[in-house]
Amino acid sequence: MSLQSESREEYLEAIFKLNQQSEGATVGRVAEDLGLAAPSVSQMVARLAREGLVERDPASRILLTPGGRRKALRLVRRHRLSERFLTDYLDLPWDQVHDEACKFEHVLSDEVEERLAAHLGNPQTCPHGRAIPSADGELPDEAARPLAELSAGQKSTISFVSDEQPDLLRYLSSLGLLPQTAVSVEDVAPFGGPLLVRVGRARYALGREVAGKIFVRV
Amino acid sequence: MATARSASLSTKRRSDSALVVCLAGNPNVGKSTLFNRLTGAAVETANYPGMTVGLNIAAARWGGREVQLVDLPGTYALDPVSEDQWVARHGLLDWQPDVVIAVVDATNLARNLYLVLQLVDLGPRVVIALNLIDEARRQSLRIDPRALSQALGLPVVPTVARRGEGLDELTAAAAAVAAGSNGLGHGRAVRYSARIEAQVAGLEEQFADGPAALPEGLPPRAAALALLEGDEELVAAFGEAGQTAAAAGRTSLAVPIAAARHAAAAAIAEACTEGRASAPAADRWWAATTSPITGVPILLAVLASVFAFLFFVGGRLSELLTSLWMATASPLLGSAVHGLFGYGAVAGTLLWGLDGGILAALAVGIPYILTFYFALALLEDSGYMNAAAFLADRVMHLFGLHGRAVIPLMAAAGCNVPAIMGTRVLSTRRERTIACALVVLVPCSARTAVILGSVSLFVGWQWALLVFGVVGLVGLVAGLALNRILPGEPEGLVMEMFPFRRPSLRLVVRKTWKRFGTFLWAAAPIMLLGSFALGALYETGLIWHLSRPLEPVVVGWLGLPAVAGLTLLLSVLRKELALQMLVVFAVARYGVAAHDLRTFMTPHQIVVYALVATIFIPCIATIAMLVRELGWRRSAAISAGTVGAALLVGGAVAHLLPLI
The missing domain is CATH 1.10.10.10 (Winged helix-like DNA-binding domain superfamily/Winged helix DNA-binding domain)
Known part of the structure; x- marks a missing residue:
């Protein structure tokens, strides 16, 4: 496999991954993720667009076309x-x-x-x-989105917990914040404050950064 | 947190004859209440090096048998992923208890049983205290203790720790399990999925063949599970031989194992519970205290009431104690000391220490601290603290702190010493360091008295507000800066919101008294010593020699009279003395008219003086408490930081004010 197609796959994977997060994929974020300079990312994205693998939306986020998505998912x-x-x-x-x-x-x-x-x-x-x-x-699990994006009164089921901080993952597991567990948001403190969630008979206050690592399906 | 910390057993003082009993349980299930009920007053706290969470240890007698009771920190689990869990786990492994009493909350059985199942996996013998059954009944939950006992394979004793119900049965059951060698209390372990069990079996086999002894006295199954859950400490403890075993136990099963335990806990809870829980009435309270629209006004009202309580009740108490002392002990002491030692320097020094020192403690320290502790215990017991922490979390986040930090910061306005002890509500050392640094910058009642008595009285209240504003700004900058400078990430908030409960006056008073005692033993001797030292310096006249080396800074940079510098230095011993001493020294140097500060200081100088006095190190008692809680190195850094900030801000203001 040529180096070029390998790097093309990396791009698609990065775009896919970023689009799963709330802010979406932009040239800047793709560059950050892959550790490359923005101009070269911009060039590559233009080429991927010509090949029909990606397209840009009006907010200049990079979206995968069905073909691009297939390739990205294969790599994932x-x-x-x-x-x-x-x-x-x-x-x-x-x-x-x-x-x-x-x-x-x-x-x-x-x-x-x-x-x-x-x-x-x-x-x-x-x-x-x-x-x-x-x-x-x-x-x-593609429909999963961070718990932090939910508003008060919404009920959801945990899909997965990000593994970036293994200790946090384990701590949350011990509290019962596990995949396939129902979690409902009771209150959201304003200005980026914590969320009040209910799991089983217990209530927890979760800081935004913690709630951002728990992915749920509504 | 999981970095390999030397498991030096500094807290282990197991005596051979005594029965060792550990108390384990989730937070807020009445574990400490039970501990207090089961033991007398003498409680020692043991700390692991570098850990802020301690173990409470106390002795008791159960039917003639000596018992050592070890209260583990309240935790949801026993994984070494947070400080409290690390301490709980190590406490359990180091003490090798004869029996563990697991306190579970009957109103939230499923979540509480997780810890029980983990205990069973870990190996010690366990007895269950099914606590808060009265609360469960109120929520129309009926739990069958016999069914629970059968499902877990453990003795279960229903208790109401608050009222002391079921405790005799509990100690009897625990003693029976501890005495019995018939396998009682070992419980029915969770059967995990075939994949996990196969790996557990494989590891157990390896342990049987392997040259390495199992560390920490773990049974093979417990060690295998811990390795599969990715316990880094254990992997390290296994040494070279263990590395291979650790590698074979793929370290990716933490979540499936946790999930299996939760599922088992939920199934057991379901099977043993009758009736569907009605939502407790407290739920409506929750909605009010945490929703932003009603919650913030409630928070402000609660804070205002605590302040009002502190200032009115504390103030009254202060007046009362002062007048009592002045009317009775003070004249007696005076005549006794003068009678014995005449009127020389010795008598003067003794009076500074005994009369002045104790009076200061009675007037400033004790009344405010006692009332604050009472208010704190009341808030804690009611369960409101969590709502406050929830709402304050966003603001505290700027400083790398949790919402929980709002409580000690508030306490600091009374006295810094208990506030520093109060930072124990925070879970990491980083948070506690930041919180302590901020606490030290909050003007306590003594420093407020200095500001009011100098700036407000002689310059004007607007200027006093300016001083408070500048101090607040210093605190803000310090918090933001520390959050950036200190290594480590701010911890994300994960906090259980406990339901509201009616506080029990008995428990609140007991808690208040216990904390107050701790404070008194730590701070009072230092306050007295400080007073003696001050008295000796003053009475011998040595004090005047101290002022010369200070002059370049005090006169040159801060633009203050030389005597003022001296009082600033000495106010480390007792902060409120800054002002009193200033008047005393000024009168000695400039004559009687100098009791009005304006006769020898300009308004600007008074402002600068109050600012510097407020910002730099609170007092020697605070420093002692800092050292106790953070170690001398961080305490020295915080103290030096405040001195630097005081000089910087004081000097800047001194140079800026004339320009305005």
Whole structure:
């Protein structure tokens, strides 16, 4: 696989990932994510647009076209399968596999990907608990959005908790803030203050940054 | 938090004959109440190095048997991911209790059982205190203790710790479990998914073959689960041989294991509970106290009432104690000291310390602190504190703090010493350092007296407001700066909002008294010593020699008279003395007319004087408390920082004011 197509895949993956977050993908944020200069990102995005993989909306956010999305999801699938392989077979700790998987994902052919998935027992989630897209490009958790975006009175179900801070993830798990758990927002303090949520019979105040790491489906 | 900290067992003082009993439980389930009920007054606190959360240890006798009761911090789980959980976990492993009493809240059984199941996984023998059953009944929840006991495989004793109900049965059950070698109290462990169990079994096998002894006396299953949950400390403790085992236990199962435990806890709770909980009446209160429209006015009203309570009740108490002292002890002391030592320097020094020192404690420290502790305990017991913390969180965030910090900051306006102790409500050392630095910058009642007695009296109240404003600005800048400078990230807020409960006066008084005692032992000796030192310096005339080296700073930079510098220096011993001493010294130097500060200071000088006196180190008692809570290094940094800020701001104002 040529270097160029590898970098093209990286772009699509980054755009996909950023679009899952609330602010969306812009040239600046893609550049930040990939550690590149904004002008070269701008150039590449223009090329991807010519190839029909991305388009820009009026707010100049970068959106994936259906074709671009398919490619991005395929890469996300390979990334997360690779992570699974690295933890389950090569015994790497889960907080180290992300970077390794970034290299791994590009060398998988369709056939290797398929066999890898079968060998791993078609896992549903990566070691961090995020859903692995299916081979036909379905991602069940795409509708998930940060709990912090909900307003008072909304009910939701936790989809996953971001793994950026493993200690926080574990702390929240011990409180019962786990995937597939119902959580309702009772109050939101103004000016970016905390959220008051109810889980089971307990109420918790969650700071914005914490609530931003919990992804829910309404 | 999970960085490998040396597990030096500095708190472990297990005596061989005594039964060791640990109390574990979620926060706010009545664990401390139970602890107090089960033990007498003598409670020691043991701290792990670098940890701000301590273990309370006390002795008791159960039917003739000596018992050491260890109160673990209230936690939701036992993973070493936060300071309180780290301490709870290590307390449990270091003390090797004969039995653990797990206190669970009957009104929220499912969440509380998570900790119980984790305890069962960890291995010690456990007895359940099913607490708050009265509260559960009020919410029409009926829990079958026998069914719960069967489901968990553990003895369950219903209790109402507040009223002391069920405690005899509890201690009897705990003693029986501790004595029995029949496996009683080991509980029924959660069966995890086949995938997890297979890995647990694999690890257990490795431990059986492996050369490495299991650290911390963990049973093999407990160690295997802890490794699978990614316990970094344990991985480190295993050493080289353990690394392979740790690698085999893929460190990615924390969430599935937690999920399985929660599911098991929920199923058990469901099976043992009859009746659907009616929403407690307190829910309506919640809505009012946390919604921004009604919550903020309520918060302001509560803060105002605490202040009013502090100033009126504290003020009254202060007047009362002062007049009592003046009428009785003071003349007696005076005649006794003069009778024994005549009228020389020795008698003078003794009177400074005994009469002046105790009077200052009675007039400034004790009344405000006692009333503040009472108000604090009342608020804590009612459950309102969480609402206040929720609303204040955004503002406190600017300083890298939680909403919880609002309480000690408020307390600081009474006296800094208990406020520094109050920063224990914060969970990390970083937060506590910032909070302590800010507390020190809040003018306490003594410094308010200095500002009012100098600036307000001789220059005008608008200028006093200006002084308060500048001090507030210094605090704001300090908070913002510390948040940037101190290493580490501000912790995100994750706080359980407890339901409102009717405070019990008995518990509030007991809590107030306990804290007050701690304060008195820590601060009073230092206050007295300070007074003696001051008296000795004054009576011997040595004090005048101290002023010369200060002159370049005091006269040159701050533009103040030299005597003023001396009183600033000495006010470290007792802050309110800054003003009193200024008058005393001025009279000694300039004659009787100098009791009016304006005879020898310009209005600008008075403003600068009050500013500097307010900003720099509060007093020696505060420094002592800082050292106790933060260690000498951070205390020295905070103290030096305030001196620097005082000189900088004082000098700047001194040079700017004439330009206006």
